[in-house]
Amino acid sequence: MADLYYADTESLQADPRSEEANVWYLRGNDLKYIPVPRAIFNDIMSMRSCEEALILKPDHDPAVALWLASNYRREAKLGLDVESDQPSPFEAKDSTRSENYPRSIYFGRSAGAKYNHMVLGRAYERRESGVALGAIAALRETAGEPGLIGSEDIKQPLVQCLSFPNRQVRVKAALRARRRPLPKMPFSGCENVVAVLSEALLQSGRQAALVVDADDGLRNKLQALLRASGYECAVGATLYEAIQAGKDAGLPSFDLILLGSDIAQPDAAEAIAELRKGFETSATPILVVAKEDGVARASRLARESVGVEVLDAFIIDLGDAEKISEMVSSRISRASQSLGMTPLGRDMSLDLAIQSAQVLRLIAESNLKVYDPSKAAPALIGSLKSPSEILRTQSGRTLALIGNVESQEAVAEYAMDAARGQPERIAAFASLAESARRIGSLIGEREVVSRLIEFTLNESDLVLRSAASKAMGALNLPSNKAGDIIRAQHNG
DSSP states (O other): OHHHHHTTOGGGSOOTTSSEEEEEEEETTEEEEEEEEGGGHHHHHHHHHHHHHHHHOTTOHHHHHHHHHHHHHHHHHHTOOTTOOSOOGGGGGOTTSOTTOOOHHHHHHHHOHHHHHHHHHHHHHHTOHHHHHHHHHHHHHHOOHHHHSSSSGGGHHHHHGGGOSSHHHHHHHHHHHTOSSOOSSOOTTTHHHHHHHHHHHHTTTOEEEEEEOSOHHHHHHHHHHHHHTTEEEEEESSHHHHHHHHHHTTOOOOSEEEEETTOTTTTHHHHHHHHHHSGGGTTOOEEEEEOTTOHHHHHHHHHHSTTEEEEEGGGGGSSOHHHHHHHHHHHHHHHHHHTTOOOOOHHHHHHHHHHHHHHHHHHHHHTOSSOOGGGGHHHHHHHTTOSOHHHHHHHHHHHTTSOSHHHHHHHHHHHTOTTSOHHHHHHHHHHHHHHHHHHOOOSTTOHHHHHHHHHHHHOSOHHHHHHHHHHHHHHTOSSOOHHHHHHTTOOO
8 A cells, every 4th residue: 555655546536626634543433634745645555555565574674765755755756855854844844744853864874784785776777856856865874885886786775876867866865875984896877977966066066957949039038047057058939849858968968858838849748758768867857837828738748747837838928037937947846846856056066066076086096997087088177167165176186196297287277377366376286295195297298398387487376386386396307407496586
């Protein structure tokens, strides 16, 4: 019964015409009900069924794991952060829980690694982002290397989640899969860890949207609206045209999809079905842009599909940019919430990128053969141009330990970049010096070396010159310029 409730079996769903559903309880001789948001009705009933099963058989592992999964999913649908153990006002939406009821992460931590691996397997199979994030967070707190990765079947879901359709889940799975102490032996899927961490760097602060609408004017307005909110857009009059535009633009995945209610070949219903079958878009929020004669159709699609919300086309022409953005953000949040996750905004994307750069440095420091951090060099070099100083600095520190010419040269160029502030450049020169000390001079007689020598000789900022001199000395360049530096100070 719990499995059937969790699977959202049609015959067990609450009335879709109502926003609330009643959960019934027998208290003594009284039959009472508690109204709850319809979205969490099946999760509550799945939990209740698991509880009854555990009364009959306390050591029934599947019931424990399913109860945890249902609880993670219940919280995620309510808009709670499943990775947090702090109280939230959103908890009040579920009156079946008593006051001071512990958060889902409390139960996940208490259960231990085995059950969270089981939960993660279910989340991967059903592509449920919120459930996956809860299980990964619990594993972070409770599982060391022996309980985290390995050849046993029960431990495979964490590695499988390196290819999860939601970027947030992929990156957090990668961050967990390299947990300290780092694994000393290769494991299935270990080659994907650096690739996913690189993706986090490449996508830092970036969001991508797929926009499909046959109306050129409305399509352009939607694109302008999303770009103003920080989205890169792939647009087209048909689904396949927009997808191809995304490939041409080098967008590996999408954080949001907008579909006109009147699109054709395929139509909106067929497009949603196809997108949900595709692994990359199976957990992506979708907004159906309802034209004047398509409101009923769009509303029906939203009722029938998880993670789909309606955006009335007239909203785009309101004229108040702030109000439009607020309403669109509200629809995105609702679609994301029904998928059991929070939108991956710029701040969270940047935070994941910074964590990824830090983890890549730990990997490089370890000198273990399980991972190859050099494969992340292009992404780290690209991050030196990030708008975030923290990410730039951390990427420079990590590149210092990547043993190839391109990485060392990139750090040298970064240190001499006049567009950066003094403290940041001092840190970059320190990274270059560290690279030279640990790995040796890889840049030899390249043009960047001549520029570094010139900088060390003539830079007007003595603090920067001092920092550059340490890097140049550590590089131990074949052309000994020590005499030149002394002669440059000669005053007759």
